[in-house]
Amino acid sequence: MPRRSPSPPDGRGPRRDAPAAALRWCLRRARLVLAGAALVTLLAGAVGATGLDRLTHGGLVPSGSAFARDNAVLGGRYAASAPDLVLLVRTDAAGGVDDSSVARRARAVERGLGRFPGVVHTSSYWRTADPALRSRDGRAALIVVDLGEDEGRAWRAADTLVPEVTGRHGNLTVTAGGPAWSAVEAMRESRRDLLRAELIAMPLAALVLLFVFRSLVAAVVPLLTGAVAVAGTLAALSLLAHVTEVSAYAANITSALGFGLAVDYALFLVTRFREERAAGLAVADAVTRAVATAGRTVLVSAAVVALSLCSLFLFPLGLLRSLAWAGITVVLLSAAATVVVVPALLVVLAPHLDRFDVFARLRVRRGGADRTATEGLWWRWVARTVCRRPALWLTVCVGLLGLCVLPAAHAAFGISDARVLPPHSEPHAVARSAAQDFPRPPARQVLIGLPPSTPAAALDRYARRVAALPGAAEVRTVTGTYRGRAHTPLPPQHGRRFATPGGPLLTVDSRHAPHTAPAARLVRAVRALPAPGGHAPVTGEAVRTVDTGNALVGALPGACALTAAVTFVLLALFTRSLLIPLKAVAVAGLSLTACMGCLVHVFQDGHLRGLVGDFTVTGHLDGAIVVFVLVVAYALSIDYETFLLSRVCEAYTVLGDTAEAVTAGLWRTGRLVTGASLAVAAAMGALATSQVTPLKVAGVGLALATVVDATLVRGVLVPALMTLAGRANWWLPGPLAAFALRPAPPEAHRAATPAGLPGPRDPADPPSSRIPPPQP
Structure with a gap:
């Protein structure tokens, strides 16, 4: 029984x-x-x-954070949010990216981006003549694309857009990087x-x-x-x-x-x-x-x-x-x-x-003892x-x-970027090229928006104070370029890109990668600095990291x-x-x-x-x-x-x-x-x-x-x-x-007594006799 x-x-x-x-x-x-x-x-x-x-790669931006709010404001009013997509355009033409045929094809590629759903605005070297978007050897340039503030929509737009625009375009080779394509x-x-x-x-x-x-x-x-x-x-x-x-x-x-x-x-x-x-x-x-x-x-x-x-x-x-x-x-x-x-x-x-x-034959038995004993x-x-x-x-x-x-x-x-992917992957290679070959990589930029009523004198004073902050390499805005105490006026055709419908835009180039402590200190210093007109929205990869x-x-x-x-x-x-x-x-x-x-x-x-x-x-x-x-x-x-x-x-x-x-x-x-x-x-x-x-x-x-x-x-x-x-x-x-x-x-x-546990102690028994071996 x-x-x-x-x-x-x-x-x-x-x-x-x-x-x-x-x-x-x-x-x-x-x-x-x-x-x-x-x-x-x-x-x-x-x-x-x-x-x-239906799974996504979003959810990396804190909901309700200052970055989320400011990035939306800069993207909507200033058309200058942190880029979701970065297209690296290389050419083997003798004149490099300044060659007329290269410029014509590159502008055609940029115009073609507008027909894809989700593209909010684009910016490129050929449209803005921004030297930060041109490589040091003149053989490559960047097109940055804003795909909106919603992460999920951004990566879905990138999934549709990138296969269509990358590859060979005459004497151009286009590859893709940026947060959306990395995702x-x-x-x-x-x-x-x-x-x-x-x-x-x-x-x-x-x-x-x-x-x-x-x-x-x-x-x-x-x-x-x-x-x-x-x-x-x-x-x-x-x-x-x-x-x-x-x-x-x-x-x-x-x-x-x-x-x-x-x-x-x-x-x-x-x-x-x-x-x-x-x-x-x-x-x-x-x-x-x-x-x-x-x-x-x-x-x-x-x-x-x-x-x-x-x-x-x-x-x-x-x-x-x-x-x-x-x-x-x-x-x-x-x-x-x-x-x-x-x-x-x-x-x-x-x-x-x-x-x-x-595995019975692989087990070592000592003296034929039953396995439960050992x-x-x-x-x-x-x-x-x-x-x-x-x-x-x-x-x-x-x-x-x-x-x-x-x-x-x-x-x-910090936060993940393209470097979490294998080095041979396209987003990782583009990020590496942007960091090594360009004087001011987009990932290191901090963008600041000021009210449209900001006077030129107040803008100049504010830009000088930002440029004097530790970690700031250069500040560019409507009134010119600022490096430390030095100020160089911009040509009118270059300065116009900083005069946005939302107001003057400042681009701050950091000396440090966005995931480093010095870059974080620069972001905190920029936010703590009183801005003309009150609160100034701030965005960028370093801001998101902070x-x-x-x-x-x-x-x-x-x-x-x-x-x-x-x-x-x-x-x-x-x-x-x-x-x-x-x-x-x-x-x-x-x-x-x-x-x-x-x-x-x-x-x-x-x-x-x-x-x-x-x-x-x-x-x-x-x-x-x-x-x-x-x-x-x-x-x-x-x-x-x-x-x-x-x-x-x-x-x-x-x-x-x-x-x-x-x-x-x-x-x-x-x-x-x-x-x-x-x-x-x-x-x-x-x-x-x-x-x-x-x-x-x-x-x-x-x-x-x-x-x-x-x-x-x-x-x-x-x-x-x-x-x-x-x-x-x-x-x-x-x-x-x-x-x-x-x-x-x-x-x-x-x-x-639960099964397998010792019963009452016999005073004559040694402690070891009171605990039976586990069952197989």
Whole structure:
């Protein structure tokens, strides 16, 4: 006779509630549930595959920022907003760009731009005679195009326009760059990277699961769950794109995240099912017990991850908000697939779950011992070693993480530009040529608009003050060119382009690249300088960088507070402790800072490019992508913490000793969490093959954070802290003390012991005999 399922670890009886009834219904109709899941997955995959075209590469401008307002004003009134598209025109004519035939064809190309929808205005060397738009060797010149203030419309216009105007035009060769065309190329590249990442992640995750489960059939269950989550995620993104802007990066990052989390969750549930089966429960009882324990932990973990991702809504960037929607969707889908599809799979596959160990011949058996006897020996040794000298190992672990933290001290943040693409890509090549071959690249310009009633004398005084600012190389306006204290009048035909319908326009050429600290100081100095007529709108690439950084920094405290509060409340309810949630937040913060240091060392400083693939070192990190990586890494950190704590709390109710409970919890979850982290790292690390740097940063950062957190942090730091805290782990203040987690009374040990945990202690037994090995 199969024995009864034991009571939950809190000592309460089995609950006859709606979720339990739904689970029983699913188990009785397992094949029907699987057929329905397969149909839904196929439909979701079809919807997702057809909806990728609606994803965008916008959301990089902070909504409501001064840059957004001023850029719209300058584009509308002054026809001089920051360019969306830059066309590089090269010629091999003897007279260079000043040749009459070259000028005629170039003007024809510029006039032809007006017939494309979305083109607001254009400017070129041949129309304005602006020397800033002519290369130093006279063989190339620029046409800059404004495609309006809406990012999504700008890149769609560029997608239509660029293929028509680039290429050969007689003795001209036209290539395209600028933010809009860079966005289009990045989106195309990210789609190719998505397929490549999935083709890499699936086999790697399968290998990890084969080593963890030692069964091909058992390894298939998490993979199927991951496929369900990925298909559902792509369909959800496609539907979301109808009502809100969804970044193309969301498809790559959240698909990898969804696959990793679904594999993670299913792995824990399948492992718990096998333990219950090994303890003597029937299939249905074992599934019920696994869902009641590991499934409950999965739901708590998913809630923590989803609510942590909600903090991204506090950032006024469409990119982060779309990633938040996508991330929350994929987490909920992963959890739902785990608690619905996996139980049905276990019922159907239970008789075959331990078959086909494809690596059986590669395993080393010592003296023919049964594999269950040696299961988890490494983590048992780690648990005992750490709990025996917790202070020593705490010091060692904090020291190692501290070394990783050091590079974070000089972290620099900016926004993505064409350099996130491969060097051979067209936008990257155009940006490189504009920076190297032209005296004043458009990306370095800061544009200022003044009221139409500004007197010439006031304009002259203001231009001189702007030209005297640190970092300003040259200022050009109606009254002339200003370099430091020097003033040179402009010829009338050149000065007319600064007399716009909205008023006088000033073009400030910065000495520094727009993503550098000196360029940011110049923007702040220009804004702080009193302008004739009051507020003067200011725009440019450096202005966008400053306002994006301000938006991220301004929202960061609220996001951190929200994430920490969510973690504390949910873990306090889950563990019935105050110290454990506080410790979890502090440890996650240290782990994230170490992750940040590693990202700075690799991507900002340019080290270890041979390991992560080549990329262009820009001297800064994309602030929006880093925020997303840290939020997801934090959520995954709490995810593994939740699984460890669930087994520690379960063991504490039986053993009544914190050190032994920590040892038992680490022993039982160490190998499992390591395998799960490797599966997630395989899914996320596959993004390191991307040709787009932000995706590479996300993949490397999340893979590294996952592995370090699941091994060093979860294997050493957390056990050492909990062992040192002792009974303080379970303390609650007076009014809440009745809810504190307490060990079961000795006479209830045998009846209330969860499967696989030690029973009552025999004083003659050594501690090691009280903790059986984990089941395969």
